[in-house]
Amino acid sequence: MPVSRLMPSVEADDLVDLVRDIAAKELLPRVGEYEANGTFPRETFRLLGRAGLLSLPYAEQYGGSDQPYEVYLQALEEIGAAWASVAVGVSVHVLSCFPLAVYGSDAQKARWLPDMLSGELLGAYCLSEAHAGSNPAAMQTRADRDGDDFLITGAKAWTTHGGVADFYTVMARTGPGSRGISCFFVPADSPGIEADEPEHKMGLMGSRTSTVRFDHVRVGPDQLIGRAGQGLTIALAALDAGRLGISAVATGLSQAALDLAIGYAKTREAFGKHIIEHQGLGFLLSDMAAAIGASRATYLAAARRKDAGMEYSKDASIAKLVATDNAMRVTTDAVQVLGGAGYTRDFPAERFMREAKVMQIFEGTNQIQRMVISRFL
Numbered sequence: 001m002p003v004s005r006l007m008p009s010v011e012a013d014d015l016v017d018l019v020r021d022i023a024a025k026e027l028l029p030r031v032g033e034y035e036a037n038g039t040f041p042r043e044t045f046r047l048l049g050r051a052g053l054l055s056l057p058y059a060e061q062y063g064g065s066d067q068p069y070e071v072y073l074q075a076l077e078e079i080g081a082a083w084a085s086v087a088v089g090v091s092v093h094v095l096s097c098f099p100l101a102v103y104g105s106d107a108q109k110a111r112w113l114p115d116m117l118s119g120e121l122l123g124a125y126c127l128s129e130a131h132a133g134s135n136p137a138a139m140q141t142r143a144d145r146d147g148d149d150f151l152i153t154g155a156k157a158w159t160t161h162g163g164v165a166d167f168y169t170v171m172a173r174t175g176p177g178s179r180g181i182s183c184f185f186v187p188a189d190s191p192g193i194e195a196d197e198p199e200h201k202m203g204l205m206g207s208r209t210s211t212v213r214f215d216h217v218r219v220g221p222d223q224l225i226g227r228a229g230q231g232l233t234i235a236l237a238a239l240d241a242g243r244l245g246i247s248a249v250a251t252g253l254s255q256a257a258l259d260l261a262i263g264y265a266k267t268r269e270a271f272g273k274h275i276i277e278h279q280g281l282g283f284l285l286s287d288m289a290a291a292i293g294a295s296r297a298t299y300l301a302a303a304r305r306k307d308a309g310m311e312y313s314k315d316a317s318i319a320k321l322v323a324t325d326n327a328m329r330v331t332t333d334a335v336q337v338l339g340g341a342g343y344t345r346d347f348p349a350e351r352f353m354r355e356a357k358v359m360q361i362f363e364g365t366n367q368i369q370r371m372v373i374s375r376f377l
Contacts (some may be wrong), residue, residue, distance in 0.1 A: 012071040015056075019075040022051060023082035031083040031206070035351060038198075038205040040164055042122070044086055045093070049119010053079070054093055058101050062113035069241070069303040073248040077296070080252025081259075084355045085206035087252060089122075091245030092160040096123025096169045098238040099183050103226035112185060116167065124165035124188075125242075126156035126212060127235050133158070134368050136171065136181075136235060141214065143172035143182060150174070150224070152184065152192075152217040158362070162210030163195030170214070171231045181231035185223045192217040203354030239364060240313050243320040244306070246363045247299035250327035250356065254292045257327075257334035257352040261285060264338050264347075281337065288330045295323035314376040321369040324359040331356040 026047060034041050048054055056072040058064030067075075072094075080087035097116050100108060115121045132138035141154025152172050156162075166188050174182040186193070196211040226234055262285060265276035275281050302315035331353040335342035342349040360366045 012067065015065075015067070015071065016074050016078060018051075019053060019078045022048075022053075023078050027079065027082040027086060031085075032348070034206045035085065036205070036345075040208045041086060041206055042164060044083075045089060045122050046119050048079075048086075048090065049117075054090060054119045055097075055117035057094065058097065058113070058117055062101070062109055063117040064101075068307040069244060070300060070307055073244055073299055073303050076245055076248040077252040077255070080249035081256040082252075083206070084249060084253050084352075085204045087249040088204060088207055088246070089161065091242060091249055092125055093123045094245060095238055095242035096125045096165075096167070098241055099169050099225045099234045100185055102237070103183070103230070103234050104185075108185070108222065108225070112167075121166040122161060122164070124159050124161035124168050124212070125238070126159055126168045126170040127239075128156060128158045130155070130157040130211070134365060137178040137232060139171065139173060139181065141170070141172045143174050143184060143219070145174075146218070148221050150184065150219050150221075152186065152214040152219060155211055155213045157211045158199075158209055159195075159212045160207060160209055160362075162208060162212045163198070164208050168193070168212065169225075171235050172214075174228050174231075178232050179229045181235070182228045183225040183231040183234045184219050185225055186214075186217060186219055190217050190219070201358070203351065203356075203358060236313075240316045241306070243316040243363050243369075244299055244302055246359055247295065247302075247316075247319040247323035250323040250359045251292060251295040251299060253352055253356055253359075254288075254295060254323075254327045254330040257331045257349065257356075258285070258288045258292060260347065260349055260352070261288065261334040261337040264341070275337075284333055284337065288333050291326040291330055295319075295326045298322045314373055317364070317369040317372040320363060321366050321373070324356070325366060327356040327359055328353075 052065055055064040056067040057069055060066045076087055079090055127136055129139050143150040143152045168186045170184045170186050171181055173180055192215040194213045199209045266274055268275050299319040302312050302319045305312040305315055334349045335353050338347055338349050341347055
């Protein structure tokens with residue numbers, strides 16, 4: 001269902017309409033089959049890349065569209081409303097490009113960014129480790145000096161696109177403490193990289209998640225992004241932007257769940273009238289709509305601060321917390337509106353509910369978001 005928008009320009013409004021059209025024609029017809037079979041939709045990302053949808057917030061000089069984050073996120077919401085796995089993948093790819101696009105040298109950008117932004121190269125972001133998911137400063141993956149080169153050794157858990165990505169943005173330890181972490185661009189075909197079998201998840205079946213292992217993977221000094229020891233700063237800046245992406249995806253998923261619930265409630269009859277006419281159910285749908293409105297407002301407010309060059313870390317955490325908690329509530333309520341039918345796979349309500357759960361966990365758990373917010377208070 002189209003939502004009311006305030007876009008920065010007519011061009012931006014047309015862009016989001018185009019995304020909605022692509023989502024309806026190219027994503028919705030495939031989502032049921034791919035999610036049921038756990039098929040990774042690699043060609044879909046190429047299609048989105050060729051349409052310019054993997055590069056919206058990045059510079060035109062390297063193949064991007066120079067769109068404000070406010071516009072990019074609304075486009076991402078439309079993808080999330082059609083296919084959450086793909087939307088998460090787009091958000092992760094944009095996150096994986098962030099370090100190189102923002103902290104990379106001109107030579108690095110010219111060499112790698114065009115293919116990254118075109119969708120010919122799909123990215124993965126390697127930060128989390130099994131023992132240090134919420135505390136990246138405790139990572140153990142190392143990048144040891146070997147002459148001018150580095151040798152990366154360690155394992156990165158919960159890697160979206162692990163095993164199917166074309167490049168990995170890897171955070172690894174080059175020294176002690178939080179200032180001893182560095183960021184590297186690592187092509188996926190580098191010798192010594194191996195991905196474990198995909199995780200068996202409760203949702204987002206079309207999104208591959210694996211542990212990626214690095215066994216003395218050699219990278220040259222030209223693959224170091226930013227300065228040695230700057231990796232944690234880069235990682236946290238990227239996560240702020242990534243949290244906005246997940247906020248938009250969660251809002252799109254919520255909107256899809258509400259649209260499904262409204263459509264069902266307008267046709268299902270009980271006690272002589274459509275169930276949407278019963279006040280108890282109408283109020284439930286109203287609360288769902290209000291929650292989605294709040295989610296959208298928080299991510300747009302944070303995006304506008306980012307676009308204005310203002311501090312937005314707290315706002316990104318608020319948006320991620322609000323949007324993903326609301327997504328869990330809205331999708332659960334959608335199942336309730338459909339009743340017994342909502343508990344079956346005849347309708348996507350149960351899938352929406354399963355997909356929403358992980359959004360409270362990745363890109364920093366919502367407990368971590370509360371910690372981040374509290375520190376600003």
